[in-house]
Amino acid sequence: MTSAMPPSTKSKVLIVDDDHYTRTLLDRLIGKSADVRLAADGAEARKLFTAEDFNLVLMDQRLPADNGIELLREFRARRPRLVSILMTGYADVREAVAAVREGVFDYLNKPFEDLETLEAVIGKALELDRAYREIDDLRARLGDGTPAVIGRSPAMEQMLGQVRQVAGLDTTVLLEGESGTGKDVVAKLIHAWSPRAAKPFMEVNCGALPESLLESLLFGYEKGAFTGASVASAGYFEKANGGNLFLDEIADMSPKLQSNLLRVLQDHQCMRIGSTQPRQADFRLICATNRALAGEVKAGRFREDLFYRINVVAVRLPPLRERAGDVILLATHFLEHFNAKFGKSCGPLTPAAVRMLEAAQWPGNVRELQHCIERAVALHPGGPIDTMHLCPGDVPPAVGAAQSETTSGPAAYEEARALFERDYLKCILDAAGGNVSEAARLSGIPRQNLYVRMKRWGVVTDQ
Ligand SMILES: Nc1ncnc2c1ncn2[C@@H]1O[C@H](COP(=O)(O)OP(=O)(O)OP(=O)(O)O)[C@@H](O)[C@H]1O
Ligand SMILES: [Mg+2]
Secondary structure, three states: OOOOOOOOHHHHHHHEEOOOHHHHHHHHHOOEEEEEEEEHHHHHHHHHHHHHOOEEEEOOOOOOOOOHHHHHHHHHHHHHOEEEEEHHHHEEHHHHHHHHHHOOOEEEEEEEOOOOHHHHHHHHHHHHHHHHHHHHHHHHOOOOOOOOOOOOHHHHHHHHHHHHHHHOOOOOOOEEEEOOOHHHHHHHHHHHOOOOOOOOOEEEEEOOOOOOOHHHHHHEEEEOOOOOOOOOEEEEHHOOOOEEEEOHHHHHHHHHHHHHHHHHHHHHOOOOEEEOEEEEEOOEEEEEEEEOOHHHHHOOOOOOOHHHHHOOOOEEOOOOHOOHHHHHHHHHHHHHHHHHOOOOEEEEEEEHHHHHHHHHHOOOOOHHHHHHHHHHHHOOOOOEEHHHHHHHHHOHHHHHHHHHHHOOOOOHHHHHHHHHHHHHHHHHHHOOOOOHHHHHHHOOOOOHHHHHHHHHHHOOOOO
């Protein structure tokens, strides 16, 4: 995927602070890797913000004639997805936490004590901006109905490169990958990128249908061929008619249908059930499986000759845990998608949430991430998404520990966490119509545990 702002382009960062020392320190720290502009007050900041497109704004909370939080609000009104960091004194932490709830990415306490943390927070903020821009770019290019296949990790780039090459050829493609890795979307992408794109895309899940139904669906039938065949019907082999045929879960096809399919692939012809008249079958075959087909052949469950016919070009879809960098991109995409779908404005992801999502193992791959974000948006009233709103599978214990440490001071983090927890509990109880057992089911938190937490926050009063 190409980005609106290629990775080689330096990020643009606006630093607004009336303190000369802070401006110089930040300029030295990030000036090597980013294109930095400095403003000493609100008026200068407004002028620069109007003239240029910034990837990140670092804003002092107290400016000579302005309030940094209000200035960021003004900037966000002009560019809703502006990624910003507030720089604040310890005395102003309460306001800074509120600003984060409003959509500021994070806040940093001044004076800066730990430059590594500072760099890490800035790095994460820039990553979020990149994700927003890539999604805008993608959306702009997807007006033509091409499915959104998001990913810029090396594993995805390599896979998409392979897909781009084979899409234009009339060769059979076998998509292999764990469940939820995107085999369906990639099959549709191959269709969209192929010269057959204007023709039909026929899709069937071989594992979801009984043998006889799958056979009649693929081959079609003549009137009276079996009980209930009151009119003749063309099968998918015919209906594909110059387009692409996608056989999902091909490993689940019965031995009888495997041999029938082999014949169709050899002859480029098929016969409807109840007919002896061969018909032209002009389709390009795309197959998918979440089991290694070679292993199925070895185990005697899949015909070897059919395997060789299908396995002309095999494309492996990498599991999400091998796609460093894609998790946040996908999470941001799903956040936008479900915000639009549910009419909400949840987000951005807090730095702790970003760390949690990045560290999770995602055994259910992209589908699991999608469900995780869908659930967070559905249950959250709005505002930043924090760790407690998320429920990724298999988060390693080390990350659990990392969540309790914060980039901006433990006290502030605990305070923010408490506010989020209270809101979350209220919201989930609302969603469950006031029923704690239902709320427990929705949230995945054991009922007793949920009840204790709700009681602690005064969300429920008695059992
Ligand atoms: N790269 C991606 N970009 C955007 N959405 C994706 C991507 N990969 C997967 N998805 C989304 O994740 C969900 C699961 O993807 P998909 O159904 O294609 O997986 P699959 O590999 O076919 O899974 P299964 O083996 O269970 O059939 C879908 O909603 C799909 O739109
Ligand atoms: Mg699938």
